[in-house]
Each structure stands twice: as structure tokens, then as C-alpha cells.
Amino acid sequence: MDRLTEMEAFAAVVDQGGFTDAAKKLGISKSAVSKHVSSLEARLGARLLNRTTRRVSPTEIGLAYYDRARRVLNDAGEADALVTAMQAAPSGLLRISVATDFGVSLLSPILGRFLHQYPDISLNMVLNNRYVELISEGFDMAIRLGEMEDSSLRARKLCETTRRMVGSPSYFQKFGRPQRIDDLNEHKLLHYSNQASGNVWKITAPSGEKRQVRTQGWLTVNDGQSLLQAAIAGLGIAYLPSFLYADAMKRGLLEDAIPSLPKETLSVYAVYPPGRFTQPKVRAFIDFLAEAFADKGPDLW
Known part of the structure; x- marks a missing residue:
């Protein structure tokens, strides 16, 4: 006989205080409930219930078994609910x-496809450049760059x-091209004001050494697209991700x-909360994004 069925019958008897009400709860006959409980007791070799003409109550062993059986039944119910929910x-x-630059440049153009594919989902996309606390701030997920x-x-x-x-050909023609990291101190560097490191660029030298360069220039802005346009206009050198500069570099508007x-x-x-x-x-x-970006990057955008 099925072990879970026996557990369920026994737990129902304890919960309902008798075989008759347990049978009603389970939607089976009273004799079937009695048969399941008797089979369980025979298999365990222990009496789980005290039976009198007036009431049914668990024995000491039965009460201990009930606590464990109820946990098993609850877990089984959650497992069933999990499958239902996932389907x-x-x-x-x-x-x-979403990080502002990534959201504006890459997510916004494809959100319509997602919403048409899943019309029962409504989307609230918050663009910012800080690490939000997903659970405490009520976010279902986030898109993050870096480690x-x-x-x-x-x-x-x-x-x-x-x-x-990156910088424009006109900028390099007018101000020269830096040959090494130290040369950047003599150039106009376009500063991204929302950068976590402040007005400092962290750059890897050919030797693998991490270098820091303080940025100074004509423009400080908290938007990557604005920095991109400033670099194209020849205002200075910008430090940008490839999803922003790739097209301009392909068209010859920017150079390394x-x-x-x-x-x-x-x-x-x-990223999303554990559970x-x-x-x-x-x-x-997430599946939609994985498919949309499957052939993108690191330089191809």
C-alpha cells in the first residue's frame, strides 16, 4: 500500500479527531481510512491510535510519528504546488x-517584443547606477555589469x-594620441560622474598592473550616451563599454x-533573490534576455 496514502489517512484521523470526519475530509469511505491506518500500524509494528467508542486520539508514539508525517505531507504538498507554479x-x-546606459541602449528597444510575447506581464523598469537591495526595495531582479x-x-x-x-579622429589630430597611460595626464578626459570610483579611471597596464588616472576635462556627466556624443564631437577621451561605442567605432567616428x-x-x-x-x-x-543577447558582445553589438 502507498506509504504517503497511509500517512495522509493517519494524519487526517488525528486532525479530524476520528475516522468518520477523516473520511469526509479525504473523500473516501470510513472503511478505507481504517484500512490505511491499520496497514500503517502493521508495517511499523506499533499502535499509533487509541480507539474508544467515543473518540480517537494518538498514542505517545503516534503523536511523535504524526509530527514527522505532517512535515512530509506538507513538503509533498509544496512540491506539487511548485510544479503547478512553475508551469x-x-x-x-x-x-x-537596470544600469542606466544598458537599459536605455539595449533593453528599451526590445521590451516590446517581450511584452507582446507575455501580455499578462506588466513591466516596471527602474534605471539607476547603484546596487539596489532587491528584496528590501521590492525588485524581482536586476541587470548588473562587472563582478x-x-x-x-x-x-x-x-x-x-x-x-x-575612445576618442574621435579630430581630437587625436588636434591634441595628439596618448602612447601610454601616463600620457593621459596631458589629455582632456571626459568624466562619468556616477562612477563608483569617483573621478578616477582604473586601467590595466600591458604588464597587468592596475593603474589609476584622475580624470579632468571639459565635461562631467552622469549619462553614457552624452559622453559618447561628446567623444564623437572631439571634446575629449571617454572610457566607455563596447555596447555604447561599437557602432561609432565601426563607422570611423571613434578610435581606440x-x-x-x-x-x-x-x-x-x-540577478535575482534566492528561493x-x-x-x-x-x-x-531571463530566458528572453539570454536569447536576445546570445550572439552579442563582447565587441559585437
């Missing part, structure tokens, strides 16, 4: 946090991007400032 159609409000700082989150790598110092330097590669992750299972709406969006 449910994605729906509800999906709130995501994972919070190891407690679950993450899926979507693609990679590189970062380079110091080609001899190693490329810095940044990973792009979808027993991923919500269908979150899983659907």
Missing part, C-alpha cells in the same frame, strides 16, 4: 533594476562587454585611444 503562465508585475558583489543572489550570465578609452592596452572585459548578469523556485515571470524574462 503557470507568466503573469503579474515584474519590477527590475558579482553579493554572492547570496542567484545569477545568470547573459553576455560580456569590453571597456575602452591606446590600442596597446589590454581590453577590460565585463560580464553582464541577470526554492524562480517565479515564472522572472524565469520568462
Whole structure:
């Protein structure tokens, strides 16, 4: 006889205080409930219930067994609910946090495809350049660039991007091209004001050494697209990710400032809170992004 069925019958008798009410609860006959409980007691070799003409109550052993059996039954119920939930159609409000430049340049143009594919999902995309606390701030997931700082989150790598110092041909013609990192001190460097490191660029030298360069120039701005346009206009050298500069470089509007330097590669992750299972709406969006960026990066955008 099925062990879970025996447990369920026994637990129902304890919960309902008798065989008759347990049978009603389970939707089976009273004799079937009695048969399941008797089979369980015979298999265990122990009496689990005290039976009188007036009431049924668990024995000391039965009460101990009931506590464990109830946990097993609850876990089984959660397992069933998990499968049901994971197969449910994605729906509800999906709130995501995205780095501003990545969101504006890459996510905004493709969100329509996702929403048409999943019409029961409504999307709230918050653009910012700080590491939000997903759970306490009410976000379902975030898109982050660079190293994972919070190891407690679950993450899926979507693609990679590189970062380079770039400037326009007209700028290099007018001000010359830097040959090494120290030469940057003599150039106009366009500063990204939301950078976590402040007005300092952290650059890897050909030797692998990490160098820091303080940025000074005509423009400080908190938007990557604005820095891109400033670099194209010849206002200075900008330090940008490839998803911003790739098209302009392909068209000859920008050039690598110091080609001899190693490329810095940044990973792009979808991160979401840990849990027993991923919500269908979150899983659907991450799968969509993984497919959308499957052939992108690190320099091809």
C-alpha cells in the first residue's frame, strides 16, 4: 500500500479527531481510512491510535510519528504546488533594476517584443547606477555589469562587454594620441560622474598592473550616451563599454585611444533573490534576455 496514502489517512484521523470526519475530509469511505491506518500500524509494528467508542486520539508514539508525517505531507504538498507554479503562465508585475546606459541602449528597444510575447506581464523598469537591495526595495531582479558583489543572489550570465578609452579622429589630430597611460595626464578626459570610483579611471597596464588616472576635462556627466556624443564631437577621451561605442567605432567616428592596452572585459548578469523556485515571470524574462543577447558582445553589438 502507498506509504504517503497511509500517512495522509493517519494524519487526517488525528486532525479530524476520528475516522468518520477523516473520511469526509479525504473523500473516501470510513472503511478505507481504517484500512490505511491499520496497514500503517502493521508495517511499523506499533499502535499509533487509541480507539474508544467515543473518540480517537494518538498514542505517545503516534503523536511523535504524526509530527514527522505532517512535515512530509506538507513538503509533498509544496512540491506539487511548485510544479503547478512553475508551469503557470507568466503573469503579474515584474519590477527590475537596470544600469542606466544598458537599459536605455539595449533593453528599451526590445521590451516590446517581450511584452507582446507575455501580455499578462506588466513591466516596471527602474534605471539607476547603484546596487539596489532587491528584496528590501521590492525588485524581482536586476541587470548588473562587472563582478558579482553579493554572492547570496542567484545569477545568470547573459553576455560580456569590453571597456575602452575612445576618442574621435579630430581630437587625436588636434591634441595628439596618448602612447601610454601616463600620457593621459596631458589629455582632456571626459568624466562619468556616477562612477563608483569617483573621478578616477582604473586601467590595466600591458604588464597587468592596475593603474589609476584622475580624470579632468571639459565635461562631467552622469549619462553614457552624452559622453559618447561628446567623444564623437572631439571634446575629449571617454572610457566607455563596447555596447555604447561599437557602432561609432565601426563607422570611423571613434578610435581606440591606446590600442596597446589590454581590453577590460565585463560580464553582464541577470540577478535575482534566492528561493526554492524562480517565479515564472522572472524565469520568462531571463530566458528572453539570454536569447536576445546570445550572439552579442563582447565587441559585437
